[in-house]
Amino acid sequence: MIGEIHRFDTVTSTQEAARLLISEGRAKAGDVVLADSQTAGRGRFGREWRSPIGGLYATFLLEDGTLLPLSAGVAVALALERFGLKPGLKWPNDIVIDKKKLGGIIVEKVGDIAVVGIGINLSTAPLKGSTCALEHGVMIDRDTLLEAIRAELEAEREExxxxxxxxxxxxxxxLRISVKRGNLPPLFGIARGIDEEGRLLVETGLGIVPISSGDCFHLLSRGG
Structure with a gap:
């Protein structure tokens, strides 16, 4: 479902711009909100995402789906692979290269529309511990990447x-990980897999615990 691209020079965040456009009846599933920069970009759990000119900052309006957070990560990875990059996916939806964050995905809902925000560092790495495509010798045109991601998101894939x-x-x-889940104590264990609902399966001393959402931290040693 290919829709309109709503282009802005600067917004607080493309997520907020998308919410406003939907509420005003000016955007629908299939549309994309794209900005040159964001003054208050955010990631999961409200974290800051610095968004200077030179990156990809977009929100895709999609039909909701069970595995959407994972399928969005796959779509972004496949799009970046077209340009010669080899990104990895850190659960649930960080895009990383060599343990540094290249980009991130945030999935929210407005009514029956999934609002999928995607930020990718192309020419600068504004946050400590982050990286960008240019650091890996790859120059990517933002709009070309946008269309590549859009095509991968539209591709039909079985679960x-x-x-x-x-x-x-x-x-x-x-890996050995810890998962922070709201006000609950951190969960420590070994990430063993992902189930058919997209939940991370963590092996603990009490058995396998499925985690549907949380903040995942990689610890130093690998699991046995």
């Missing part, structure tokens, strides 16, 4: 294919 594609690019599976 099994999504899971297999995600797992083959996962940098989380097999």
């Amino acid at each position: 099994g294919e999504v899971l297999a594609s995600y797992l083959s690019r996962s940098v989380t599976i097999g």
Whole structure:
């Protein structure tokens, strides 16, 4: 479902701009909100995402789906691979290269529309511990990448294919991790897989615990 691209020079965030456009009846599923920069870009859990000119900052309006957070990660990875990059996926939806964050994805809902925000560092790495495509010798035109991501998001994939594609690019599976879940105590264990609902399966001393959402931290040693 290819729709309109709503282009802006600067917004607080493309997520907020998308919400406003939907509420005003000016945007629908299939549309994209694109900005040159964001003054208050944010990631998951409200974290700051610095957004200077030179990156990709877009929100895609999609029909909702069970594995959408994972399929969005797969779509972004496949799009970046077209340009010669080899990104990994850190659960649930960080895009990384060599353990540094290249980009991120945030999935929210407005009514029955999934609002999927995607930020990719192309020419600068504004946050500590981040990286950009240019640091890896790859110059990417923003609008060309936008269309590549859009095409991958529109591609029809069976749930099994999504899971297999995600797992083959996962940098989380097999690692010792901790997962912060709201006000609950952190969960420590080994990431063993992802189930058919997209939940991370964490092996703990009490058995396998499925995690549907949370903040995942990679610890130093690998699991046994």
